Amino acid sequence: MVLIASFWSTQSSSAKIPALPVEPLVTPTDPSASVETLPDTLAESRSDTRTQHHEVQPGDTLSSIFSRHGAPTSDLYKIMETDVEYLALETLQPGTQLRLTFDNQDRFTELALVLDSARTVFYTRTDDDQFEYRRMEADTHWVSEVLRGSIEGSFYVSAVKAGLTAHQIASVNQLLEHRLNFRRDLRAGDQFAVIISHEMTDDQSTGKTRVEAVSLKRGSRTHTAFRFEDGNYYDQNGKSVLPAFRRWPTQTSYRVSSHFNPRRKHPVTGRISPHNGVDLATPIGTPIFSTGDGIVQRVGNHPFAGKYIDIDHGNAYKTRYLHLHKILVKKGQSIQRGERIALSGNTGRSTGPHLHFELHVNGRPVNPLKADIPTAADIPSEHAKAFKEDASYKLAVMERAGSRSNLMLAGARVSFD
Ligand SMILES: [Zn+2]
CATH class of the missing domain: 3.10.450.350 (Nuclear Transport Factor 2; Chain: A,)
Known part of the structure; x- marks a missing residue:
């Protein structure tokens, strides 16, 4: 018998990892x-x-x-x-x-x-x-639920049946695809469970969700991934499950013609006009590579940004590439780290050929040449104990939750009797 003591949220207990703060982006001039x-x-x-x-x-x-x-x-x-x-x-x-x-x-x-x-x-x-x-x-918090299922047919079909969305299934795939082959390795009856968090304001969902944990039992082996506060995912032993990001979206490094600068002053107006990426002095036609595995979220042509690509790397990370000469991928396409996605150019409003490259972590632009990026390293040792406690707790929740009802958890730990 499993008793769910009201609620559990990712922000509440000390062993838990607080959600990264989301602060309003306000311009300092106001x-x-x-x-x-x-x-x-x-x-x-x-x-x-x-x-x-x-x-x-x-x-x-x-x-x-x-x-x-x-x-x-x-x-x-x-x-x-x-x-x-x-x-x-x-x-x-x-x-x-x-x-x-x-x-x-x-x-x-x-x-x-x-x-x-x-x-x-x-x-x-x-x-x-x-x-x-x-x-x-507005202030938001995350409310979690456990979704469980067993494999009948493909993983995709089984996961839809368990209540996961296509986007969540893509995230789960990304988290475990380097450990197992979803097409070949799964057998009917293999069990899986996923903890999904929903972002909420006081009274309503914002529509954003993220995968907190996943466990997939295949024969006698269980594959797991747990989200840590750095936005990366680790297995229950604290080993990274995602491949490292590349630092540069190009084959070699290029001169930085304009640095990342959230406080940049506009040369004409003198107002704060942030530069949310780095400009790399790439000649027209330079091959551009995705810096991580991901899914093409948008391609477009903007009067000032020119031809551009947004790539969603799952969960916390996103990259953006502007002023392209030629786009080689389509919206919705799944791509691998290091895959050629475009040729750099000089489209939109641009003072010369260059690539404007952005990295977003948890919805905010960061310096792509300096930011911490997933390096396929283990969990930092000072966090190892808390992480493992949290992981085994989530694992217990995923294993013990009733398979029929999907359980909403938030605010306090689940208790078992
Ligand atoms: Zn730029």
Whole structure:
């Protein structure tokens, strides 16, 4: 008999690893922004402004939305110029919520884009008639559940039956594919269990989920992976399960023509205008390689970023490659570390041939040439004890959870009797 004592969350107990903090990205030039935490009330609270809500419909474009609401195209152009370091507006799809705000002279002053229930980004007119980017994040926490199943047919079909989404199945695949062959090695009746965390604001899901732990029993062997606070995954002995990342997306290193700099001052306006990646002085046609295993999340062509690729490396890591000459991969394609994905170029607004390369960890850009990247090393020894305790606890949860009901766990440890 298994008793579930209410809830368990990834942030609550000492042996547990706290979720990495998600802080709002606010531009330092706007001191008031750091105290605003409720994205929804910003525009409406000013009585002298008017806010138009727009839900993106199939066939909408940003220019059609702007003209429909009477906002100038020249402002849209400036906003896209600001967005080149974020590409947040590239995520628009039917159902996305936008808000356009106008002042009492009916002048367009702000575009808000709701990314999910916890995150909104704003493009706000500045005194010198440019648009400044701000991002606001509500506090979130993670709530976990255990999903279990046994192999009947393919792993994919069995995992869907157990309640996993396609994205979660891809993550599980990535975590264990270097230990076993999902097509060949699994037999009917092999057991698996996965702990999935859901990101929540106070009252609702943001739609983000992540794999906390996975265990797959194949014959007498059990393959496992557990997420650690560094965003990497280790087996129950603390050995890394993911292959290392490459540091450079090129065959050799190139001169850095512009460094990563979250505090960069714009040469003309003097305002803070972050550089969220590094610029490598690659001649046009230089082969570009994915720095890790992953799935192509987006390919696009942006007026300022040029031809670009986003790669999701599963869970915490993402890379981005801009100003490409030629893209050699398709959206949704699965790629290996070191696979050729593009030829570098000079597309979009660019002062000369180069590759702009970004690395994001937990949704935030970091210096790709300096950041800690998975190196296929073991868990740091000072964390080994806590990690192993946590791993055996999660393993017990996965093994003991009832197979019928999927158990929501958060807030406190599960207790057994
Ligand atoms: Zn750049």
